[in-house]
Amino acid sequence: METRRRSVVKAIVWNIIGLATMTLVGLAATGSAAIGGTLAVVNTAIGFTMYILYERLWAGIRWGRNV
Template identity: 40%
Template sequence: METRKRSLAKALSWRIVATVITMAVAFALTREVEVAAAVAGLDTTIKFGAYFVHERLWLRIRFGRYQPTDYQI
């Protein structure tokens, strides 16, 4: 098990890496920093919201979960 702080740190660090990659690709295609930053910002915002919805939907799916026993030895 991981702590929530560790999971949050991993999610934030990955989001930073992904945003830099998106900005680099957008810059390579447009050669405009402002456009690349706008694309990266919009991409991050949309994907953040989409991931949140995705996670909440997965909470409703039982696949891969196990029911804990009433007792543990």
């Protein structure tokens, strides 16, 4: 099982990538860097929270592990 700290670091790195991607998508979709950035920040906050919960849930499931 991985540590909570590892789960958090993985989530942060993944969400930085997602933030950059969503900013570009939002900019392309709206034509506004401010609106695109706001959409990206909201999406990142939700995604970060859900990813942490998802990782912690799976960390407690023994199925499929070579123990």
